Amino acid sequence: MGLSPVISASSSTSAPDTRGADLHAGYSGSSDSHRLDPSPLRVSLTDVQKTFDVGRGRTVQALVDIDLDIAEGEFVALIGPSGCGKSTVLRLLAGLDTTSSGEVELFGSPPEELSRQHRLGVAFQEHALLPWASVSSNISLPYKVAGRSVDKNRVAELIKLVGLTGFEKALPKQLSGGMRQRVAIARALVLNPSLLLLDEPFGALDAVTRRRMNSELARIWSEERLTTLLVTHDVDEALILADRVVVMSGRPGKIHHVEKVDLPRPRDTSVTRTPAFHELVDKLTGMLDGAGEDS
Amino acid sequence: MSAPTIPGTPAPHTATGGSRTHAGTTSGRVRSTLIWVGTNVLHLWPLALVVLVWDLWIVLNNYTALVAARPWDAFADILTHPGEYLYDTWFTMMMSVGGLLLGTVVGSLCAILVWWSAALSGIVTPAALIMRSVPISALIPIIARIFGYESDSTVFVCIVIICFFPSFVFVLSGLVSIPAAGRDLFTVLGAGKAQVLMRLGLLHSVPNLMISVRITAPIAVMAAILAEYLIGNHGLGEMFSYARSYQQWDRAWGTAVIATVLSVAIFLSARWCERKVTDRVT
Numbered sequence A: 001m002g003l004s005p006v007i008s009a010s011s012s013t014s015a016p017d018t019r020g021a022d023l024h025a026g027y028s029g030s031s032d033s034h035r036l037d038p039s040p041l042r043v044s045l046t047d048v049q050k051t052f053d054v055g056r057g058r059t060v061q062a063l064v065d066i067d068l069d070i071a072e073g074e075f076v077a078l079i080g081p082s083g084c085g086k087s088t089v090l091r092l093l094a095g096l097d098t099t100s101s102g103e104v105e106l107f108g109s110p111p112e113e114l115s116r117q118h119r120l121g122v123a124f125q126e127h128a129l130l131p132w133a134s135v136s137s138n139i140s141l142p143y144k145v146a147g148r149s150v151d152k153n154r155v156a157e158l159i160k161l162v163g164l165t166g167f168e169k170a171l172p173k174q175l176s177g178g179m180r181q182r183v184a185i186a187r188a189l190v191l192n193p194s195l196l197l198l199d200e201p202f203g204a205l206d207a208v209t210r211r212r213m214n215s216e217l218a219r220i221w222s223e224e225r226l227t228t229l230l231v232t233h234d235v236d237e238a239l240i241l242a243d244r245v246v247v248m249s250g251r252p253g254k255i256h257h258v259e260k261v262d263l264p265r266p267r268d269t270s271v272t273r274t275p276a277f278h279e280l281v282d283k284l285t286g287m288l289d290g291a292g293e294d295s
Numbered sequence B: 001m002s003a004p005t006i007p008g009t010p011a012p013h014t015a016t017g018g019s020r021t022h023a024g025t026t027s028g029r030v031r032s033t034l035i036w037v038g039t040n041v042l043h044l045w046p047l048a049l050v051v052l053v054w055d056l057w058i059v060l061n062n063y064t065a066l067v068a069a070r071p072w073d074a075f076a077d078i079l080t081h082p083g084e085y086l087y088d089t090w091f092t093m094m095m096s097v098g099g100l101l102l103g104t105v106v107g108s109l110c111a112i113l114v115w116w117s118a119a120l121s122g123i124v125t126p127a128a129l130i131m132r133s134v135p136i137s138a139l140i141p142i143i144a145r146i147f148g149y150e151s152d153s154t155v156f157v158c159i160v161i162i163c164f165f166p167s168f169v170f171v172l173s174g175l176v177s178i179p180a181a182g183r184d185l186f187t188v189l190g191a192g193k194a195q196v197l198m199r200l201g202l203l204h205s206v207p208n209l210m211i212s213v214r215i216t217a218p219i220a221v222m223a224a225i226l227a228e229y230l231i232g233n234h235g236l237g238e239m240f241s242y243a244r245s246y247q248q249w250d251r252a253w254g255t256a257v258i259a260t261v262l263s264v265a266i267f268l269s270a271r272w273c274e275r276k277v278t279d280r281v282t
């Protein structure tokens, strides 16, 4: 089940397979970089600016001065008002867009390297399922694209995990919006990615399913320790799942606040009902409102 | 798959995924089949109108049987001499369907080449446009020079040339309209261009391809008959030409009737395929 990525000659000293062995090995990295805390074993955005050209000489400043590190095995949640640039951050990390200035590195390599090695798992806001393919073929797609034989057990395990047992042969059009999103999440997880990027993956789910998916994701994460960035607009969700919550503010998008979440895991109802949890919810919700106003 | 057995009816939304909960009793199925057949027959009213106008045209002009055949004379010729029509109908049908399929394949391949590389696009696109804009009647002498006069290959090549352009245009527009979300997904999965084409682009273009097959199908029959009429040795077009030169008007009009029926039948089959296939891939 462990992923054995082929590291190309260009990808310096990284050793991604140590994932989960020693989470903080990365912090003691080599010293030949200009960065303060150099480590090939992390995901980093350094001094990133992103400007979109919207035609007729006009531009939109989407991101300014974004500095963000995600340690290997860390779970970071990104919250902020709509339009503040959360998806843009995620697309930069996924190598789908390039920065206007600044640097994005995934485990010591440029972002494209990770997708070339089939080590990136992404669930987009739009689920992007293949309409002609069944649930199980959609989830198997990453294997096929990577030219690997499909691990049927892994696919079945993920279908069970996201609660779609019995729907293996169903086509996307026969599923509800929430079920489609769960297929997309299973597809993002199937290759045990080194980096998992989730863009509001539970947006179309009802509150009950959402909480269930939250605890499932928390469980997967605690088992596999995937380096994860979750974009969400749900403060509770961010606090249930993340080691750190990054609050962004909009126009132009920048990092407003970073909250380290020290609540014990697993964060089931015994945690979410504590005053400490509610205090954090209130604090971050207040910031979101503030971030919305200062635009 | 759990595709509906009755074409034209909306797909049943089997939310149970796979297992059929479609309440399809045998009698219900027979009834809906009858309704479907009935509706489709009713949709053929333009054909009845054509027959009516045809007869009125003869009656009102006082044309005699030496000038033109009335509908019933043509029908009677078909019914009393079915053997005379069989081979040529079969021939024209095979030519049309074959030309349609090969034209569609050629058009799709051109579309793929254009999508694949800008350099190839610079070669293929002008060639396709020239093929399209020069009238087929002007091309026939050139094609006949290469493939021979009075040759079935010449007829076939003409049909292919007529048929390839719509699929070229439709498949190309399918390929360039691959949704951004799908492209992003394949980029993130580390897919190369060939993977994007094979696993995403082609299947995404299938509905467009099927539209082009549907609209090209009657044109293929028309092209076959025209080419047969002008240069062919066999087929309904040649049969019409032959009957006309001997002033066998019932036979000539009979071939026209058969040609119409053939064209409608091929169109309806193409439409049926389109619905089936499109329902499966969207």
Ligand SMILES: Nc1ncnc2c1ncn2[C@@H]1O[C@H](COP(=O)(O)OP(=O)(O)O)[C@@H](O)[C@H]1O
Residues within 6 Å of the ligand: A052, A053, A054, A060, A062, A080, A081, A082, A083, A084, A085, A086, A087, A088, A089, A253
């Ligand atoms: N491709 C693009 N072209 C132009 N502007 C864009 C593009 N993508 C995003 N933007 C702009 O960048 C800002 C941030 O967008 P986005 O990252 O999607 O926000 P969020 O995901 O937080 O809702 C918005 O103002 C949006 O209009």
Ligand SMILES: [Mg+2]
Residues within 6 Å of the ligand: A086, A087, A088, A125, A199
């Ligand atoms: Mg977004």
